[in-house]
Structures are given as structure tokens and as C-alpha cells.
Amino acid sequence: MYSCGIDIGSVSTEAVILKDSDIDEKNFEICSYIIGRTGSDIKTASENIFNDALSMAKIKKEDIRNIIATGYGRKNVSLADRNITEITCHASGVLSVFPEVKTIIDIGGQDSKVIKIDRLTKKPIDFLMNDKCAAGTGRFLEVMAKALDIELEAFGKIFADTNERIEITSTCTVFAESEIVSLIGHGVDKRKIVKGLLYSVADRIISMVSRLGIEEPVALTGGVAKNSGIVGAIEEKLDTRLLIPFEPQITGALGAAALALKIAKSE
Ligand SMILES: Nc1ncnc2c1ncn2[C@@H]1O[C@H](COP(=O)(O)OP(=O)(O)OP(=O)(O)O)[C@@H](O)[C@H]1O
Ligand SMILES: [Mg+2]
DSSP, X not given: OEEEEEEEOSSEEEEEEEEEOXXXXXXXXXXXXXXXXXTTOHHHHHHHHHHHHHHHHXXXXXXXXXXXXXXXXXXXXXXXXXXXXXXXXXXXXXXXXXXXXXXXXXXOSSOEXXXXXXXXXXXXXEEEEEOSOSTTSHHHHHHHHHHHTOOGGGHHHHHHHOOOXXXXXXXXXXXXXXXXXXXXXXXXXXXXXXHHHHHHHHHHHHHHHHHHOOOSSEEEESGGGGOHHHHHHHHXXXXXXXXXXXXXXXXXXXXXXXXXXHHHHHO
């Protein structure tokens, strides 16, 4: 039996196809996964990514018993059988990789969220979401990378190789961008600006985590978990090692697919 999860985020769309299996306690194996850009047309993005995931798994749409959509665009995925919130899907996806996790931090393109997991039920008991402001999100980092004319992928190495930092005082994306442009104009070393930016994003995330109360182990997911500079800054400030899934950007879709399989089996 196959299932599919589709996560329509503000920046990226992912599809994961699972097949039921009794090899381990997860009861599934991953047949394929695809990560693509969402763009302006959710319907087309979801269809293209779904079709790519089908071809990669070498199966047809009719082979899939249940399709669940999640993410901010979940209600616009007409090929899905149902949709489930991001909090539930992320929790399910992360717990399938790290069953011991107590706190999940997901940093995506337009929002960041913290989810607390109940140690007995293994279900989300509380969460906080920052979706009103771009600061502390992947989009903030994308805007700053552009202003600095440095690839986002280079931020991790800069974080590791640079000792000093320039404090970025503006928290608003627009003001922070002007601040950076002005610092560059004054000839400040861009690497020190990057280091300051990474700590400022880490501070925003940690203040959100602290409001919920941090409980270890902590997992980090979302595309921003691929930015080793952010990982390093958060780990340093929280003084803990973060658990990062093998592909941190697909956990929402993975959780949706795992729930789709569970529902299909119980029907
Ligand atoms: N290889 C990479 N290196 C560094 N950062 C990356 C990389 N890939 C993605 N990102 C970051 O991940 C962000 C997108 O994350 P993600 O795909 O989780 O967002 P999303 O799910 O579409 O958004 P949301 O959940 O907020 O709706 C980008 O804005 C970028 O900052
Ligand atoms: Mg997301």
C-alpha cells in the first residue's frame, strides 16, 4: 500500500511517497521524495511535484491509497484526499525519524514555529508560530544574502571561519536590509555582518522557544536547518546539540504521508 504527503510551503513544495512495510516500528519505507519551488501557482506546483515523485517511485496515481496535503497552501491541493495542519504533520514526520524528541523548531521561508511534544502520548501539546513578521525566517536570510551579494549556502562556512561579528540592531527586514547596505558602504567586512545576522536570527528563534519552555532533545527542521550557520548559532546559544533529520525540508510532507498511511490502514 502506498501513500503520499504534499507540503505546500511559501517557498518550497515537497512530496513524499511511502510504502507500508513491517521492517521496523515505523511501518513504512520512503519510496521517493521531491523538493521544488512553490512559485505563484500552487495547483501547478503541487501537480508537477506529485508527478515527479510518482515517476521516481515508478508507480501510478491509482496505486496511491491516500494523499494528504499540509503547509500554508494545503487547502488548494485538489489532488489530495484531505488536508492536515502543519503542526500535526511536522510532529509526525520528526517523530518518525527521532522518536525521543521533546521540542521541534521548524524554520521555513515565511514562518518559524516551535512545537512541544508530550513525552507520554508523543503528540503535540503546545506550539508557537511567528507568521506575522519575516525576521527570524528563511526569507529574512534570503533578503540579507541578496543585499550582501553572498550565496546563502556560504553562510555556514562564514559562520565557522569568522570570529568577530557586527551587531545588527534592526529587527525589521526592511530596516535590517538598509542597515546592511549602509555597513557595506562604510567598508565593513561582510563576513562579520553575516555572523551578526546569524546570531540575530538565532536570538529571535530562541526567544520564541523560551516562551514555550525548552525541553531536550530538540530537533531543527525546515529549509533553514540546511544553513549550518544558523544551526551553529542556535546550538551555541542554547548550549545543546540539535537533532537534524537526513533531509530537514521534507519533514512536513513525510509526516503527512505517514498519517495518510495510518488512516488508510485503519479504514
Ligand atoms: N541549501 C540551503 N542552504 C541554506 N539555506 C537554505 C537552503 N535551502 C533552503 N534554505 C532556506 O530555507 C528556506 C525555505 O525553507 P522551507 O522550504 O522549509 O520553507 P517553506 O516550507 O516553503 O516555508 P513556510 O513553512 O514558512 O511556509 C529558504 O528561505 C532558505 O533560507
Ligand atoms: Mg514549511
